Structure formats: C-alpha cells, structure tokens
Amino acid sequence: MTGDNMNVMECVKISLASIVSNKLRTLLTIIGITIGISSVIAIISIGKGGQTAILNEFDKLGTNSINIRAKTGVVQGKDILRLDDAVNIEKYIPQAESVTPVFNGFGLIKNNNKIREAYIWGIDKDFKDIFSLELLHGRLINQNDTRLARNVVVIDNVVAKKLFHRGNVIGKTINLIVRKDSVILTIIGVVKNSNEIFDNIFDEQVPTFIYMPITTLQRIYNSNYVDFISVKVGKGENPDEVGIKIVNFLERSHHTSQKYYAENMLKQREQVRRVTNILTYIIGAIGAISLIVGGIGIMNIMLVSVKERTKEIGIRKAVGARKGDILKQFLTEAVLLTLIGGIMGIATGIFFSWLLSVFSGLPMEISMPTIIIALLFSAFIGILFGVYPAQKASNLDPIEALRYE
Incomplete structure (x- = not known):
C-alpha cells in the first residue's frame, strides 16, 4: 500500500471497514438510494405486469384480424x-x-x-x-x-x-x-x-x-x-x-x-405495447429523481468522511500512497455505498411489487436486465457524486493533513 498502486481488493477491504465502522451513518446515507431504486423497480415491475395483462386482453380481441370502419x-x-x-x-x-x-x-x-x-x-x-x-x-x-x-x-x-x-x-x-x-x-x-x-x-x-x-x-x-x-x-x-x-x-x-379504412389489430397491439412501455419508463424516470437526492447525501457524507480522515490521508501519503490511490479508495467507498443501497432497493422494490400484486391482482414482472440496469445506475450515482469528495481527498497536502487535529 506504499509505493505500489493499490489493487481493487485492497480498496474494497478498506472501504468496507470504513462503512461497517459507521453503521448508523451508512444506513442514513444509503436510504435515499434505497428509496429511489425500490420506487423504480416497483414501478417498472408493476408497469410491465400491467402491460402484459393489457396485451393478453388485447390478444383476445383477435390480433390476426382487421376491423373495417367508415370514416x-x-x-x-x-x-x-x-x-x-x-x-x-x-x-x-x-x-x-x-x-x-x-x-x-x-x-x-x-x-x-x-x-x-x-x-x-x-x-x-x-x-x-x-x-x-x-x-x-x-x-x-x-x-x-x-x-x-x-x-x-x-x-x-x-x-x-x-x-x-x-x-x-x-x-x-x-x-x-x-x-x-x-x-x-x-x-x-x-x-x-x-x-x-x-x-x-x-x-x-x-x-x-x-x-x-x-x-x-x-x-x-x-x-x-x-x-x-x-x-x-x-x-x-x-x-x-x-x-x-x-x-x-x-x-x-x-x-x-x-370513405372506409381497415385497422390492422396486430399493429394496434404494437402501438399499445409501445405506449405502455413509454409510460412505464417515464413514470420510472420520475421515481428515479429521488436518486439525485440520495446522491447528494452520498456526497455530503463522503465530504464529512474526508474531513474526519484527513490525518489518516496525510499518514498514507507520507508513507508513499499516491494521489491515485487515495482517489481510488474514496471513489470505491462511494460506489460501494450506492451499490449496497441499490441491492437493498431492489429487494424492497420486489417485495412491494409482490405485495401490490397480491392485493390488486395485477401480475408483477421482474426482468434480469432491469435489475442489472438498476445496479449499474446505482454505481453510476456513486461515481458521479463521489468524484468531488475523492478528488478533494487526493489533493490534500500531506504536511497540512498531518498537522490537522
């Protein structure tokens, strides 16, 4: 951890130790991410399930048929x-x-x-x-x-x-x-x-x-x-x-x-599918706005963490830790926080989707791509809002950091 670059596993271990040492703060930090991801998962799963139900009913109207109407x-x-x-x-x-x-x-x-x-x-x-x-x-x-x-x-x-x-x-x-x-x-x-x-x-x-x-x-x-x-x-x-x-x-x-026209019911079905898709993702995107609030919370806590660990950063720099090592560690910590929040959000979202499905009768539809995208987006939020605190930590002067009380 001195002159050599820190590897990923070292970053993860140090970051996890920091996260675990402040359990309550960690929980309060990731709650915004958890709420945002769970909202998106619940909206998309119920939206997709509702879309399937609508399309199934549409299929009963005969998709291999045409309707002839007068204009x-x-x-x-x-x-x-x-x-x-x-x-x-x-x-x-x-x-x-x-x-x-x-x-x-x-x-x-x-x-x-x-x-x-x-x-x-x-x-x-x-x-x-x-x-x-x-x-x-x-x-x-x-x-x-x-x-x-x-x-x-x-x-x-x-x-x-x-x-x-x-x-x-x-x-x-x-x-x-x-x-x-x-x-x-x-x-x-x-x-x-x-x-x-x-x-x-x-x-x-x-x-x-x-x-x-x-x-x-x-x-x-x-x-x-x-x-x-x-x-x-x-x-x-x-x-x-x-x-x-x-x-x-x-x-x-x-x-x-x-004076007459023909409606292709298969094309009508495709239009319904597209419209319900758009509506589901628009509502999901509105739910995702809360992730920005969660991201700001991550950034604030990371800035507090940088301030609390100023002396630690100074010691590490004094024994040979590079600027990139400090940047990598704090960025890893931010990403881990958002990933933990994302995983909790996915679990919560699936639970609430199931609960709503039981009481409403609407089917729920959870796809693996949706879960993967949610996790990737969580990581992206961590990077986006973790860059500034990580850069601030990496730019600290080691002498000034060692003097910090």
Missing part, C-alpha cells in the same frame, strides 16, 4: 356499414376466413336495486370465431337470436355474482336501460370476465361488457348501421392487403371513394 363525417344512410356488407364480404372475399358485424352501445343493467354500467356489444353467431369468449354457463348468441332479434343477453361471471350472488344465472332476467328506454333481457350465457384484474382494482369504475344480438341492439337504438365489421384473415394472408381489398370492394359496392 367520420360520412353521409348518413349512404356511406355507412350495414349487416349486408358483412354478408357480402364473407361471400365475395375468399381471404376473409370469418366475418362478424359489431354494433356498440352503452347503458345500465339493473336487478332489483343493484345497478351496473355496461358497455354493450351487439354481435352475431360468428363473434366467437374472432373474439375470445370463455363460456362458463349456458350458450352464446346464435343465428336464431340474431334473425328473430330476441331479447337475450350474455353477461360475465363477476356481474352475475354482484347482481345475483351466484355464478350460474341462466334464465334470470336483467333490466337494460339505454337512454330513456328500458328492456327486459333473459340471460342465456355467462362468460369469464376478461377484465377481471382491472375490475378488482377499480371495481365499479370499469364498465362491464355484455353481449346481445346485434339486431336487438339496433332495434333499441332505432338504427340500421353497424360500428365496424371484424374480419379474421385466413392463414398466410397479409392483413394489410386483405384490408385494402375489402375497402376497395365496399367502395365499389357503395359507389363512393375514400
């Missing part, structure tokens, strides 16, 4: 989509494996004094071929339901339990209120709630989905159009090319141009 501002009664369009697409477009028209509405479902907001899907028998519905009891909408515009409905298991306190409610009735109209619907099926995770978190803040014959919902709304037509693309077919073909077909059928 806004079309002339009512001329350039809109109708049930016949869905029939013709299935008949004349061979690349369309399955076609289902969809009409959406919003209303309230009621049983006695219990009321729940509902997003209504007006569908036909082919809906199940494109959108994933897990049937628990009864049956789904069939051809006769649509042809006869029956007052029947399929609800999910969560609503069944909230309105009737039981899972199997086949044959029971609910009151659907749309605008000022009220319709009695008979429950013919119960499906698994596809938004159960978010329903657990937000409870009744998230509207439930109910499914009924498209013709019944059109009658309630006094409408003859559909909101969109969902098309399952055949295996090996390019969704974008099939979408263009369908749009061209509709424009020829309606004697119009540039």
Whole structure:
C-alpha cells in the first residue's frame, strides 16, 4: 500500500471497514438510494405486469384480424356499414376466413336495486370465431337470436355474482336501460370476465361488457348501421392487403371513394405495447429523481468522511500512497455505498411489487436486465457524486493533513 498502486481488493477491504465502522451513518446515507431504486423497480415491475395483462386482453380481441370502419363525417344512410356488407364480404372475399358485424352501445343493467354500467356489444353467431369468449354457463348468441332479434343477453361471471350472488344465472332476467328506454333481457350465457384484474382494482369504475344480438341492439337504438365489421384473415394472408381489398370492394359496392379504412389489430397491439412501455419508463424516470437526492447525501457524507480522515490521508501519503490511490479508495467507498443501497432497493422494490400484486391482482414482472440496469445506475450515482469528495481527498497536502487535529 506504499509505493505500489493499490489493487481493487485492497480498496474494497478498506472501504468496507470504513462503512461497517459507521453503521448508523451508512444506513442514513444509503436510504435515499434505497428509496429511489425500490420506487423504480416497483414501478417498472408493476408497469410491465400491467402491460402484459393489457396485451393478453388485447390478444383476445383477435390480433390476426382487421376491423373495417367508415370514416367520420360520412353521409348518413349512404356511406355507412350495414349487416349486408358483412354478408357480402364473407361471400365475395375468399381471404376473409370469418366475418362478424359489431354494433356498440352503452347503458345500465339493473336487478332489483343493484345497478351496473355496461358497455354493450351487439354481435352475431360468428363473434366467437374472432373474439375470445370463455363460456362458463349456458350458450352464446346464435343465428336464431340474431334473425328473430330476441331479447337475450350474455353477461360475465363477476356481474352475475354482484347482481345475483351466484355464478350460474341462466334464465334470470336483467333490466337494460339505454337512454330513456328500458328492456327486459333473459340471460342465456355467462362468460369469464376478461377484465377481471382491472375490475378488482377499480371495481365499479370499469364498465362491464355484455353481449346481445346485434339486431336487438339496433332495434333499441332505432338504427340500421353497424360500428365496424371484424374480419379474421385466413392463414398466410397479409392483413394489410386483405384490408385494402375489402375497402376497395365496399367502395365499389357503395359507389363512393375514400370513405372506409381497415385497422390492422396486430399493429394496434404494437402501438399499445409501445405506449405502455413509454409510460412505464417515464413514470420510472420520475421515481428515479429521488436518486439525485440520495446522491447528494452520498456526497455530503463522503465530504464529512474526508474531513474526519484527513490525518489518516496525510499518514498514507507520507508513507508513499499516491494521489491515485487515495482517489481510488474514496471513489470505491462511494460506489460501494450506492451499490449496497441499490441491492437493498431492489429487494424492497420486489417485495412491494409482490405485495401490490397480491392485493390488486395485477401480475408483477421482474426482468434480469432491469435489475442489472438498476445496479449499474446505482454505481453510476456513486461515481458521479463521489468524484468531488475523492478528488478533494487526493489533493490534500500531506504536511497540512498531518498537522490537522
């Protein structure tokens, strides 16, 4: 440790001895780093888990499908989509494996004094071929339901339990209120709630989905159009090319141009993935701001340490320690402090992620790259805020340092 350069192990041993000798100060010093890293880990793990849950639900909407829609501002009664369009697409477009028209509405479902907001899907028998519905009891909408515009409905298991306190409610009735109209619907099926995770978190803040014959919902709304037509693309077919073909077909059928467009659901999924990624990392970055506070704490404590060990530094320089040796030792100590804080932060972040996952139902997703980046960032904070104290220590005059009391 005299004329030769100090090796890394010597630096680590001396730094650890200094850290251990001041346990309380060390704990208070690294708490800012621990809070910052744990916040980032918890935010990213829950954010990634939430993203996975959202994408899984998105996959149930059929990622190998396209949605055909009329552009806004079309002339009512001329350039809109109708049930016949869905029939013709299935008949004349061979690349369309399955076609289902969809009409959406919003209303309230009621049983006695219990009321729940509902997003209504007006569908036909082919809906199940494109959108994933897990049937628990009864049956789904069939051809006769649509042809006869029956007052029947399929609800999910969560609503069944909230309105009737039981899972199997086949044959029971609910009151659907749309605008000022009220319709009695008979429950013919119960499906698994596809938004159960978010329903657990937000409870009744998230509207439930109910499914009924498209013709019944059109009658309630006094409408003859559909909101969109969902098309399952055949295996090996390019969704974008099939979408263009369908749009061209509709424009020829309606004697119009540039009034329709196709949504590629796989591209929509990718956009959702990108947006949720950006949001997760932005929120994580905001949480990381507390690391700056932790870094300032590290710098302050290291400056105190330099002052307390001024005489020690003078003795070491007098017996041959180089400027670089002193710099290396204090920088190592700063990095070790932040790494210890980082490790504690990772453990705390994982624990709180797990705790939140248990109570909310949201999955947690911890990746090794996230942990490695957190540790590297901790070390970077140590270097960034440890450089100044380390330089100050290395620049001390040995004679003045030996005189220091």
